[in-house]
Amino acid sequence: MKMTTMGLRERKKQKTRIALIDAALDLFLSQGYDITTIDQIAAAVDVSPRTFFRYFASKEEVALSLCRDGQEIFQSELAARPAEETPYQAVSQAIRAMLTALREGDPDEARRFDKARRLVECTSSLSAVQMCLIMESERLLTEEVARRRGTGVDDLHTQFAVSVFTAIGRVCFEHGPQDLALLAERLEQTLAIAERCLRPGWDR
Amino acid sequence: MKMTTMGLRERKKQKTRIALIDAALDLFLSQGYDITTIDQIAAAVDVSPRTFFRYFASKEEVALSLCRDGQEIFQSELAARPAEETPYQAVSQAIRAMLTALREGDPDEARRFDKARRLVECTSSLSAVQMCLIMESERLLTEEVARRRGTGVDDLHTQFAVSVFTAIGRVCFEHGPQDLALLAERLEQTLAIAERCLRPGWDR
């Protein structure tokens, strides 16, 4: 298989997908999420409403597709951390890596990410679904932490550690600034606080 | 105003409300949440579908009304804690008080609470909305913690503390047993772990 080109069909699909995301985010931010209809989004990209649902299972999904991308980056960065690191070390490094990846990647993608975060921030129904994403990702995180701690996923201490990690992430991303540089700064401050509050070796 | 009786009209409304909740929970648990329609719930209580929406704003709300009740109990218990207590002391005592209130209250209510928790546990769309509730309640919690710590609600340390409290609550309630007695046990275990992980005075 060639990596240079991936067929006209596939490229068209990617293009439509991006166009749908951009149109949706812009409409959501300018008019409000609830008022905006699928028909409007589809019309803006000049596809049928039915086609929209072939790309995204729901109205929420198009808004949260970027958040999902971010979490997938985090998960893969986490899996790549060396096994010697404690859970806390691995998780904090993985979050840093995710932010770095976003800052060094496609600038358009970073702008979309900002838009998505601004949108979720001011739309309660989306905040709820975002939390659903976080909970999914939390399950994977639990497995990873359990592995590093050598416990099962039902271990209370492991679950507590995972919840603390989620807490750190939420403090950063939920009420944080849109700008990725400021976000990285806020992350460091939050991690510093966490380290001041937690006993050394708490995550072992 | 008399407290003994509260008028036939009001009593009828309470009765319909309870009946709708019970019918909904039973249908949701037996058939599944998504498959169950408003029409079925309304038919089971022998009211029109339109009336359902006069009691509950959405299909989700009827399922989560008990969770909301629980959180309101928590909030009022928290507000009643003496001002000298640290945030952690106040919050942990408030959670204990909430569980106690549920165990000592109406047994029917406790059974509904169990059903609701079981339902939310196995229905991802409801988990999402429950998280939305938790986030609402988190805003109030942030104000309370900020007051006790003498900071603004934007203080990072305060936000971290609140997130840790939420983490404790989620470890208990989310993957916990249905039974209220076992739940209280799990709470104590979780609190013990938290105290072992956190530095003394971390919440000051």
Add this chain to the structure above:
DNA sequence: TTGTCATGTGTCATTGAGTGACATAAGTTG
């Protein structure tokens, strides 16, 4: 009790999300 007022409920119509079925158009491969 009766008449008046307020309020809860049923019926009807409508919007919008989401899905299944089927025909057609477009890209892929030989």
Add this chain to the structure above:
DNA sequence: CAACTTATGTCACTCAATGACACATGACAA
């Protein structure tokens, strides 16, 4: 060019949710 695969459009439908209006029922005063 032909045969195949896959994306899209159209149509019809279910269900959640809301507004409007008429009607029934409980509350309350004379």
